[in-house]
Amino acid sequence: MPLPPFPIKTRRLVLRPYAAEDADQLYRAQSREDVTQYLYWGPRTREEAEVALADRMTRTALTVEGDRVILAVDLADTGELLGEVHLAWISEEHRTVEIGYIFHPDYAGYGYATEAAAQLVRIAFDDLDMHRVIARLDADNAASTRLLERLGMRKEAHFVRNEFVRGRWADEAVFAMLDSEWPSARVAEPFVRGLPGHA
Template identity: 40%
Template sequence: MKFKTERLTIRPYQSEDMHDVFHIYNDEDTCRYLLHDKWTYEDMQDKFNEKLKNNKLTKDTPLSLAVVNDNKVIGDLSVWYTGMKDTVEIGYSFTGEISGKGYATEAVSGLVRKLFNEWDVHRIQANLDARNKASQKLCERIGMRKEAHFIQDFWNKGEWTDSIIYGMLLSDLH
């Protein structure tokens, strides 16, 4: 899957993207609400190889996509099937340097449109750490609806955290 938005190219990863992606995931603030710790120099190659390998969405394998602006990877998009018929979950991370410029909204909005229009997906969902207000706002900006708030349902990084589930159907696109 490769596509363009007004300012971005969204495509599978290439080997030369490793250091840009490391820059995203080597940041404590970016990884604060994610399931994994920040990347280190020691595990960078292994973690990046997973992203390179995930270059095609199938029922069994997730898809990892680079969000590119001016030949620099500024974000990471992930899509995987949930096990429910025609339902995918999305995840995303962006470098803090682009915050407030609309790139994340543009990239994720482009992704959901592509999934609905070309992949014949019935439902898209996102499962967030409830403390991640920026991610909640992004989901709402692209037309997702908050469907559930679970209290202390997830043990992550040594603490119980709340989860929020956002979802959308094709009819929710605006």
């Protein structure tokens, strides 16, 4: 599927493929318990983070169903690496992709993750002609839930203790947006929704 050329720019951010120079910052994020507590993996050792980086550097295209693009997200003004976003091609037949995001806590609370995720939603509908964008998360992940609500995605499912993740039974939530819902979500400028003065 034809992604826009890299780097992809948003108001404050630059989305680009990972590079070898990102090793320290990726390890800084992936080695933290608070970053990985709702993920299927982690915290990662330095060696595990380097393997993850090598894998991420290859994830730059959606060629066949099942592919996943993982992009590093920099702050445009400073070039600091804030985190990453994921775009996974779930189904060709059903024109569905899944979004994901992981940001370092040092950069939490500025709307950066929402802004980067909103760009993926735009790409999915405007560039890739998708029918449905989904996100799956641990239902206890409150920050991720708020982000998806800011994007205008609907909660569609809540599975009760359906996954055994890192030693505990976890609930899984599924959020979604359809192409028919996207025009009104776009008009609402999702990355500012929910802020004072932007209700």
